[in-house]
Amino acid sequence: MKSPTLASLLLLLYAGFLAPFTMPAQAQDWQSLFNGKDLSGWRELNGAHKWEVRDGMIVGSTVPGQPNGFLCTEQQFGDFVLELEVSVDTLMNNSGIQFRSKSYPEYKNGRVHGYQMEIDPKPQQWSGAIYEEGADRGWIYPPEKMGPEAKAAFKRDDKNGYQWNHYRIEAVGPIIRTWVNGVPVAHLEDDRYLRGFIGLQLHANNENDPQGSFSIRFRNIRIQQGSLELTPMEDQVPVVSLLPSSRAPRPKNALSLRIDQDQEAARIEVYAADKNRPVLTQRALPDQRPYLHPILAPDGKGELTEYRPDHHPHQTGIYWGLKRVNERDFFMNWNRDYWRRISASVQPDSGETVRWQTVYEMLDESGEVLMVETQNWSLQAYADRYVLDLEWQGEAKKEVLMGKFYVGGLFVRMPWVPETICEILGASGQEGMELEGQRAIWSDIGIKLDGREDFARIAILDHPDNAAFPTPWRVDSQMGLGPSRQILGDWGLAAGESETIRYRLLIYTGEEDKALKAEVWKDFFGGN
Incomplete structure (x- = not known):
């Protein structure tokens, strides 16, 4: 039997399983983040692209020459399970789902920064990997850690039209895991960002791009919070831990005090x-x-x-x-x-x-x-x-x-x-x-x-x-x-x-x- 790692103990802790003598809290009901009619509860940050609601979808279209743009929730989230569906033009550079993200005027003129789950329509098949957008680390769950099944999970648009892909993110404490179309992709342990907004990215394309504008579509965006029942992760998914090395357990019992x-x-x-x-x-x-x-x-x-x-x-x-x-x-x-x-x-x-x-x-x-x-x-x-x-x-x-x-x-x-x-x-x-x-x-x-x-x-x-x-x-x-x-x-x-x-x-x-x-x-x- 394997000894428990610091990460596994943290996962249990953040999931609420180490609280003795208490009944576990229930996970909250799913909350829709998009009403299917308008962009209430969302705001655009950084680039000036075109965002609209069409047939129950959020549709983002790039404006050539504009920088990366993000349609972001006004609400912030800490621990959650997020699910949505996405379809993207095959010729688009790439896109992503921002989560636990930030934007402050005093940081790079408001640049969005935080975790990003990759949306990649190109043959390199990087969808589901995790990137640190707008900051210094770049790939923090790099595509080379992905297995063959994970790389093949994303469906590109074809001659039959939109191909919808189901995305899932679980973020509990420092444990972050992703799925594409039900296939586990990434298992990251990191604690740089513990709370922030969720955003949908429109990646910049060159103003001289002969292809012009590209579009991406999102629908069925929902989130769950509370005491979360996490999905078992396959053993073959490599764990990337950016947490400090394991140390001896710290004492749990408080000392008696007097004042x-x-x-x-x-x-x-x-x-x-x-x-x-x-x-x-x-x-x-x-x-x-x-x-x-x-x-x-x-x-x-x-x-x-x-x-x-x-x-x-x-x-x-x-x-x-x-x-x-x-x-x-x-x-x-x-x-x-x-x-x-x-x-x-x-x-x-x-x-x-x-x-x-x-x-x-x-x-x-x-x-x-x-x-x-x-x-x-x-x-x-x-x-x-x-x-x-x-x-x-x-x-x-x-x-x-x-x-x-x-x-x-x-x-x-x-x-x-x-x-x-x-x-x-x-x-x-x-x-x-x-x-x-x-x-x-x-x-x-x-x-x-x-x-x-x-x-x-x-x-x-x-x-x-x-x-x-x-x-x-x-x-x-x-x-x-x-x-x-x-x-x-x-x-x-x-x-x-x-x-x-x-x-x-x-x-x-x-x-x-x-x-x-x-x-x-x-x-x-x-x-x-």
Whole structure:
């Protein structure tokens, strides 16, 4: 009997089969993505081609000289099974089905990027392979991995007219699999994109092409979400895994915690039950912005946060600071006449999860309240990691406008000197300053603290319900990092209006663990 691989364990996990003592959720009913009458729920991105509805089909026709164009769903999807039928002119260059795809103005002028299941009418027979459109990796399930039956599955148009091909994509966590006309084609393990839109591609053709315009037709487009029953995959289909190499299993059992509050010192501390040093400290002084510092590495070797370093004296540990709130700067100004504490409290409980709350008034120049900021925190600790959740709520007491700026919101200040060995990674493959101003569902900041040979890390995971999701990131070159809605532009609240923003912080050690982040992120928002 074969030993289970990391990929097979992940597949079970994401399919919902490893949740003990619970009844499995049911798969949702199939949802049609095309009503057969018009293009409601779809939008064109990139090229300016011709898209129309004809006889219950979506028909796309190329405009010579235009770049690749995509008809994309307005809705985004995470885990799903997608089915549709496609017929394509034999002379068309190629096409594809985009999924878990993205388009941001700040990334290559909005270029669509993400996974693409190939539609290939040419004799080379590449249909069903997987390409990374618009990014850096190209073929990620290359055609040479396809077997003879898979290559022969696609039916080209012939003299008898349209030949309809049935396409199926299953995407659950990092497991992606494709079928053409019921024949299994690709089995990919990758986690660069975990959520995004679905798109239909019209490939560019040369403006001087003597053949002129080409067309492709789609129909019966439907999707299923929920707890999915995945189709068995034939053993002869090679698996291409782009996940990190398998590591020893991480501990599953949470540690027992206790939480203590010293009202006089304005300090809240969280301890593992058998330790004398707190794993985390919350400071909540009467006239200063609240912050978390220090945070101890899960193995006890070093502190992951820093207190007001010379290079950024307004920053301490993990904190929330908005810029340009009615032109008032709560990011740079951490005390004086900007903040006034209302309360700091703990949930008087010990166990596997501890919770606490801080409530502060944010003051204008005359001392009147602009907003009331509430931070609800919870922490779970394991032998090798912490899971720290923040629910931030801002309630406007008068009309407020948060002006566009390159920073503002949750921020992490890690220790840094010029000799520090460190790395910053984004969910879409960004490294270091490449992440600055870019959107990503998570970021991971790692540092080699004094006394340790490996990295200590803080990963910040965005929540799909956040208004700016996926939120763009502020990165500075001295190991400061945070997501910021303000990068996208102005946003405001009317008097009495509130907004809630949620993040999860994963604190761990060692090499980057994408599989762990995917698991923890999916658990954060409920999985689809």
